[in-house]
Amino acid sequence: MKSSPRPAESAAPLAPGPGAGEKGLRSGALGLFSSVAIGISSTAPAYSLAATLGLIVARVGLQAPIIIMLAFVPMLLIAYAYRELNAVNADCGTTFAWSTRAFGPHAGWMGGWGLIVADVITMANLAEIAGIYGFRLVGLESLAASRTWTTVAGVVWIALMTAVCYVGIEVSAALQRWLVCLEVATLLLLAVTALVKVYTDGPPTALHVSASWFDPLNVPSPQALTTGVLAAVFIYWGWDTALTVNEETADSRRTPGRAAVLSTVLLLVLYGLISTSAQAFAGVGTTGIGLANPDNSRDVLSGLGGAVFGTTGPGPALTELLILMVLTSAVASAQTTILPAARTVFSMAAHKTVPTGFARLHRRFLTPTWSTVGMGLVSIVFLVLLTSVSHNVLADSIDSVGLAIAFYYGLTGFACVWYHRRVLTRSLRDLLFKGVLPGLGGLIMLFLFCYAAFHVYAAPDYGATSVRLPLLGRVSGVTVLGLGSLLIGLALMPVVTRGHTAALRLQRSLLPHRLPTLSAVESASRYLPADTRSGVGGDWYDVIPLSGSRVGLVVGEVLGHGLRAAAAMGRLRAGIRVLARLDLDPDELLTHLDDMVREEDDSGNPRGVGVTCLYAVYDPVDGRCSMARAGHAPPLVADPAGGVRYAELPAGRPLGLGGPPFQSAELNLPVGSLIALYTDGLVQSVDGRRGLAETLAGPRRPLESLCDEALATLLPGPVGDDAVLLLVRIRRLGAGQVADWELVPDPAEVARARLLVTGWLDEWGLAELVFTTELIVSELVTNAIRYATGPVRVRLIRDRSLICEVSDTGHTSPHLRQAARDDEGGRGLYIIAQLTECWGTRYTEDGKTIWAEQALPAEG
Structure with a gap:
């Protein structure tokens, strides 16, 4: 009997969670050496130098080495931004995840889109180069010159590198370690051999190394300086791949950041040595092996290899090895270009920014399934499409990738500053590495982006194509492709961020717009959405x-995220407000709320399983605070002297799960005590709770300042889970605001009650309310004496309104009705309802209290 196939979900499960380290990737698979190797390989040192060195020399002449070194500066600054952001959120989505946390989902989407655009365009370029050099390596120059065959070879290389990435990060890392070591060794051999020949038996073009080469003031013009740096800055691009595999790296919060910084420093040394030795050997002439020869501008290393290594002995083999290194450099970079793109899409899918199918993992390899395959397929389609349309368009698209790189690198730098803005003044180190350096890197990238897009690349004669645009006239195809690819992401952004925006708008609309001003408490709050x-x-x-x-x-707190959780929260908040108006005790209110949560919808699924809640009632007359909790963290209580403790409350179970009844606890709090209520998103750990306690301890401070300080301490950057903080400082009503007396159950006491009420109202200057208050007291005391037994208590409270309360030992609730004409009674509560703003009944352990409120007369 044939067994049924497993469902796709079994073979490719979804990422367990969106958080850093929660997506199910193979953690701890990479060490520092592997991370550095991946970072260096992604820049394709051999190919980058071969394709860029000639262009830089053509623009700045002998100052090429210092220009390459200056281009290192913004990359190092951005590397620091990556390191600091990774230390607090090691998410493989890198720029997408960090920009989302710093600036919201719109900026996050654009950051992720910029990285994907850069990677896809570069993949097409690297695949074509791999195809060309593959044919040249075996002597098939005719095929290397054929667009069709180089495209076919490029497709094969993309497929092979996608397969390597798919079968596991360990295989990818092992391949990168071997390739980068061989590549660096070959380049160092070229540099050393060239320098030795320069000072022994160099060619006629040879120049001795001069200190003037390292003086940027010798660059012919500011424009030449800027265009030179613009060309050189992108030969460092790719080191951030070491960060996109952070969730698969041992010590994911520190190792990837160290690898990023170390990669850029090693690239500086390598590029500085190679450019200096190549320039010393070949010179900057425009003929022969001169680095400024336009015929060699796209590949200076191939012609240079034969001249440096010679044509006898091991020379030809070493020259072939150099060609092989350009090939393997492009191949290795293609592989490591798939890694960041696939993991960015994977992270975006785990965060539900793109279809969740891209968040599937291979059960055995623990690699992103559709993210990896999808990026390979998109790269193949892009390569085939552009080469079939026009090779010139492909060439311009390669130049335009610099705009996407500058965009998402600059966005990361600014995200680092904004993410850590609350802790920049904490220490000099934080100010420097979290603020100044990343911010400066972001500004440099912003300048390069604008200068390239609107000045250098925009010139009609730049690149291989040009386009006539309305109002702008003829513009280079490089700018059109670069800005156009980013604008496509901008057009898609409202669609992909619509869910988050709707959920956030709903969430905010259901929360209090402002806290009420009350005599009983002073309050302040903070809500930080995820x-x-x-x-x-x-x-x-x-x-x-x-x-x-x-x-x-x-x-x-409602378990879950998105619109459903926000809607459930709104339903529960409305339910609590209704139940609270019934003057229920906290444990009784939670019991009714538990019943509501346990209701099932039409599909038979529980509506709100996993809800936690804490409810407290504070009475400013006697200073008592009654609390009960359902699976929620206990509140923090700070006394006026500065001592801090957590309130001891019965734990209770979360709502909707069934179990034993809830229990209330009563606290007697001195005037000026501070109560802090919060959700797990604020504290997240024992250290977080300790930090909150330390923040609230000490002398009395304004609540708004305490809220700000608590958030700056506990959540220095945006949060991965919703966070709520509610601070309440309690007050007591003064003795002159409350009048309280007890009556015996005798009808004659009704007249005494009216006299006592009149005396207190005269003392409070509320003579205008004497008539109505006497009527209210007469009716309520008469009913209490008639229908209940035991003493009757009357209490007047002068607060923002005049409150009259009559308490007795009965448990029968009065009902408001409109009496018929021939009824002898039943009109009392109806009259009270007409004369007061509101009235109601609350039950106590000893009976009930009927209360009525009247508005105070307007002050003249």
Whole structure:
């Protein structure tokens, strides 16, 4: 009997989670050496020098070595930005993830799009170069000159490198280690041999190394300096691949950052040595092996290899080895170009920014399945499409990749500054490495982007193609392709970020727009939505005015993210406000809320399993605070003297799971005590809770300042999960604001109650309210004496309104009705409802309290 095939989900499971280290990639597979090897290989040193050195020399002449070294500066600055961001969020999405956290989903999408565009265009270029050099290596020059055959060979190389990336990061890393070592060794051999011949038996073009070569002031013009740096800066591009494999690297928060910085430094040494030795050997002439010869501008190493190594002995073999190194450099770079693109798409899918199918992992290799295959297929389609349309368009697209690189590198630099903005003043190191250096790198990239797009590349005669645009006239195809590819991402952005925007808008609309101003408490709050599309969730808080000048405090969290979690949060918040108005005790309120959460929708799925909540009621008359929690973290309580403790409350179970009943605990708090309610997104760990306690300890400070300080300490950058902080400083009503007395259950006491009310209202200057208040008290006390037993208590509270409360030992709730004409009674509550703003009943352990509120007369 034939067994049924496994479903696709079994063979390629989705990433378990979107967070750093949670996506299911093979963690700990790479060490520092492998990360550095991947970073260097991604820049394709041999190919980059072969294709760029001649162009730089043509622009700046003998100052080419210092221009290449100056181009290292912005790359090092951006490398520091990568290192600092990776230390706090080792996400393989790198620029996408970090820009999302710093600036929101729109900037994150564009950062990820810029990286993908750069990688896809470069893949097409590298594949074509690999095809050309593959044929040249075996002497098939005719095939190397054929566009069709080089395209076919390029497709084969892309497929092979995609397969290597697909079968596992260890295989990719092992291949890169061997290739980069062989490549660097060959380049160093070329440099040393060239320098030796310069000072022994050099060619007529040979020049002795001079200090003037390293003086940028000798560059002919500022324009030549800028265009030279612009050309040189991108030969360093690619080292950030060491960061995109961070979730597969041992010590993922530190090793990738170190590898990035180390890669750029090693590239500086290598490029500086090669450019200096090549210039010393070949000179900067425009004929022969001169580096400024336009015939060699796209490949200076091939012609240079034969001259340096000679044509006898091992010379031809070494020359062939150099050609092989250009080939393997392009191949290795193609492979390591697939890695960052695939992992960026994988991270975007895990965060639900692109279809979740791209977040699937190979069960055995633990590599992104459709992200890797998809990037290979897109690169093949792009290569075939452009070569079939026009080889000139392909050439211009290769030049335009610099705009995408400058865009996402610069965005990363600015993201680092904004991400860490709250801690820049913490130390000199933080200011330098998290602020000044990344910010300067971002500014340099911004300048290069604008200068290249609107000055250098925009010139109609730049590149192989030009396009006539409305209002602008004829513009180089390089600018059109570079800016056009980014604008495509901008056009797609509203579609892919629509879910996050809708969830965030819903979340904010359901939370309090401002906290009420109450006599019982002073309050301040902060809500930080998660910074990823999947992160916007169901955290909420509330401050609810209750009867008797009491106040209800709420904080809660719905498990999950997106629109569903936000909608569930809104439903629960509305439910709590309704239940709170019934003056229920905290444990009773949570019981009713638990029933609501356990309701099932039409599909039979629980609506809100995994909800936590804490509800507290504070009474400013007696200073008592009653609390109950359902699986939520206990609140932090700071006394007026500066001591801090966590309130001891029964843990309770999360809502919707069933189990034992909830329990309330009662705290007697001194005036000026501070209560901090929060969600897990704020503290996240024991250290976070300790940090919150340390922030709230000490002398009395304004609540707004405490909120800001707490967020700066606990969440120096944007958050991966929703975070809520609600700070409440309690107050007590003064003795002159409350009048309280007890009556015996005797009808004669009704007249005494009216006299006591009149006296207090006269003392408070509220003579205007005497008539209505006497009527209210008469009706309520009469009903209490008639229908209940035991003493009757009357309390007047002068707060923002006048509150009259009558308490008795009965548990029968009065009902408001409109009496018929022939009824002898039943009109009392109806009259009270007409004369007051609101009224109601709350139950206590000893009976019930009926209360009514009247607005205070306007001050003259």
